[in-house]
Amino acid sequence: MNRRITLHNDTYELPRLMSFVEEFVHDAEIANEMVMPLQLAIEESVVNIMHYAYPGQESGDIEIGMEYNHHSVVITIEDYGVAFDPGSVADADISLPAEEREIGGLGIFITRQIMDTVEYCRRCEKNILILTKIINK
Amino acid sequence: MEITIRNCENQSIVLIVGRLDTNTAPELEAALNGITAKEVVLDCSSLEYVSSAGLRVILASHKHLMAAEQRLTLRNICTEVRSVLDMTGFSRILFIE
Numbered sequence: 001m002n003r004r005i006t007l008h009n010d011t012y013e014l015p016r017l018m019s020f021v022e023e024f025v026h027d028a029e030i031a032n033e034m035v036m037p038l039q040l041a042i043e044e045s046v047v048n049i050m051h052y053a054y055p056g057q058e059s060g061d062i063e064i065g066m067e068y069n070h071h072s073v074v075i076t077i078e079d080y081g082v083a084f085d086p087g088s089v090a091d092a093d094i095s096l097p098a099e100e101r102e103i104g105g106l107g108i109f110i111t112r113q114i115m116d117t118v119e120y121c122r123r124c125e126k127n128i129l130i131l132t133k134i135i136n137k
Numbered sequence: 138m139e140i141t142i143r144n145c146e147n148q149s150i151v152l153i154v155g156r157l158d159t160n161t162a163p164e165l166e167a168a169l170n171g172i173t174a175k176e177v178v179l180d181c182s183s184l185e186y187v188s189s190a191g192l193r194v195i196l197a198s199h200k201h202l203m204a205a206e207q208r209l210t211l212r213n214i215c216t217e218v219r220s221v222l223d224m225t226g227f228s229r230i231l232f233i234e
Contacts, residue, residue: 011159036186036217043188047159094226103197106189106225113224 028068041114044107053081075131149174154183157191182213
């Protein structure tokens with residue numbers, strides 16, 4: 001099963017994206033418990049793009065594909081914005097006490113925790129992020 | 138998301154209903170900023186989802202309240218939200234009942 005959605009780079013699109021993920025999991029007959037983790041990994045990745053890929057008030061699109069092959073869910077997130085490799089960001093140190101924890105920097109960490117692989121490439125002026133989650137039915 | 142605040146003596150109980158995400162986290166931040174009670178309880182019994190934007194608000198509030206000798210406690214957390222707190226280490230640094 002394979003579906004795609006195109007969003008504008010504005011967080012008002014998030015409810016539509018969350019519904020897209022929920023419907024995909026339901027229609028692919030994947031366990032319902034996967035809805036929240038997949039929504040979370042996608043929200044974190046897409047919001048980063050919405051906030052940083054298109055500087056200033058520049059408008060841009062984000063294309064998201066979800067594919068299920070009875071073994072894994074593969075999520076492809078593409079944008080035409082500024083080159084950014086999430087792999088270049090160091091993991092948040094979650095062992096620190098509250099006083100020393102940074103207020104931000106958790107989004108990419110959460111995505112890495114949920115997904116089995118997070119891959120990035122830059123091709124034809126596009127950022128391409130590929131998130132894979134193995135599904136154990 | 139909907140937020141309801143109930144005040145009694147030195148405690149404010151903040152009931153969060155729905156999803157705490159990029160779009161709704163600022164509403165919680167605004168609600169928490171106005172509270173002066175000694176103890177603030179986040180009633181999470183109807184909280185279905187939390188993303189890093191929500192966690193940022195909770196951590197900032199926790200730090201702010203601790204500095205003012207107040208206290209933030211999270212109560213009645215569902216399994217899904219708990220798993221996010223666990224994976225980010227927040228379970229260890231927040232007061233959870």
